[in-house]
Amino acid sequence: MQNESYTLTNILSALKIDALNEMQLASIEANKQADNVVLLSATGSGKTLGFLLPVLDLLDINNPTTQALIVVPSRELALQIEQVFKSMGTGFKVTCCYGGHLRETEENNLIEAPAVIIGTPGRLCDHLRRENIKPDGIHTLVLDEFDKSLELGFQEELAFILHSLKSLKKRILTSATDAVEIPEFVGLTEPVELNFITEDTSKALAIQYLESDGKDKLDTLFRLICMLGNRSTIVFCNHREAVERTNNLLKENGLVSVFYHGAMEQQERDAALGKFRNGSSNILVTTDLAARGLDIPHIRYIIHYHLPNTEDTFTHRNGRTARMDASGTAILIIGPEEKLPAYVSEEATPITLPDEIELPEKPKWTTFFISAGKKDKVNKVDIVGFLTNKGQLKKEEIGLIEVKDFFSFVAIRKSKASTTLQLVQNEKIKNKKVKIDIAK
Structure with a gap:
C-alpha cells in the first residue's frame, strides 16, 4: 500500500475482523499478479473487502485525482461499500453517486476529487457527461455484482463509463453467480478467475x-x-x-x-x-x-x-x-x-398449515425519525446522549441507530415511545432544533 499511515492489521482491527478468509486472501494475491480479475463468491462471504483491499494497494496518497471507480447496480450497495471503506480508516476521500437525491450534493463532494468514487451506472454517466468526474486519473475499475448491472439493462451506461476511462489499467469484476457472459466492451484480457461458489x-x-x-x-x-x-x-x-x-x-x-x-x-x-x-x-x-x-x-x-x-x-x-x-x-x-x-x-x-392460527407477537420496538445527520455533525453518540438526557431513556431502551447524511433513524422500546416523544419535542441536538417523530 502506498500510504504508510495504516496497515492491514489496523484495518482489520477497525472493522473488528480477526483475520481475512480464504477468498479475500486469494483475491489480494491474484490482484498482485494480474490486471484483470473476476471474483465469484457467494453473497455474504466478504466480497466487498475482497476487492477493496486490492484497490487500496493501488492508491497513492500523494495523487490528488480520482484513482478508482466502483460501479454497482443499486444505491443501497453503493452506500454499504462506502460505509465499509470509511470504517477502514485509510485517510482516502471516498464519495457516493446515485439517483434519488440531489445531484448538487454530489457535485459539491466532487469539487475536491475523491480518491475513490462509488456509484450507480446512470448517475455516474450523468457526472461524466457534466465533467463533474474527471476520468483521466482513474486507473482502477471495479464492477461489483456486474451480472445484476447487466440484468437490469445497464449495458449502454457501462459501455459509456468504460469508454470514458482512457487510463484504465486494472479491472476487477465480482458476482455471486457464474452464469453471465462478460461483454466485450469491458475489455477483459486474460482474466484470472477466482471461483469460490461451492455447492x-x-x-x-x-x-x-x-x-x-x-x-x-x-x-x-x-x-x-x-x-x-x-x-x-x-x-x-x-x-x-x-x-x-x-x-x-x-x-x-x-x-x-x-x-x-x-x-x-x-x-x-x-x-x-x-x-x-x-x-x-x-x-x-x-x-x-x-x-x-x-x-x-x-x-x-x-x-x-x-x-x-x-x-x-x-x-x-x-x-x-x-x-x-x-x-x-x-x-x-x-x-x-x-x-x-x-x-x-x-x-x-x-409443509402444511395448521387449522388454527393466531397472530404472532408484535415487535417490541418502534422507529423514531430525527431530522439531523452526518452533515449536521450528528453521530450515534450524540443521539444516545440526547435520548438518555432529554428523553429519560435507559441505554437498553435504545436500539439500533442509523445516521444518514441529513436524517437519522433510531429504535426505541415501544412501551416508552409516546412518553419519550413528548419529552424531546422542541429540544435541540448540538444546539440545532430538530424534528422528531415516529418514522413514516
Missing part, C-alpha cells in the same frame, strides 16, 4: 414449499407468516404493485410489515430498511431489488410469494438468509395453476 453454500438452507388453494395466495401467505411467528422474514414479489398490495393486506390483517421497491424515494427506502433492520417490523415485502447487496443479518425466512423467473433469481433471493454460519429457510408458495420449478423439486419438502 456447500446451500447446506445451511432448507427449501420448502406450500400449496395454495387461492390463485392470489394472500390468505395462504398470511396464515404461513402467523405459523412462522415473530421471526425476520422477507416476502418476494415480482412486481412493485404486488409488493404494495400484499403489504397493505398483511397490515389490514394485523401483521406489522414494511415494503420496499425501486420507485420509492430514498428516505422512504431508508425508513423501510431501517425498521426491518432494527426489529420495528419483522416482515419486509419487496421486489428482487432486495435480492442483492442488502446486508441485513439474521434473516430467518425467505418466502417466494411469486415464483422467481429464473434459477439465478431464486439463488440470489435465498442468499439473504443462511449467511455465513447461520441457518435459514426458503419457502415457495405454489398456486393452483403453478408447479414447483424443475431446479428445486428434488430438495424441497412440502
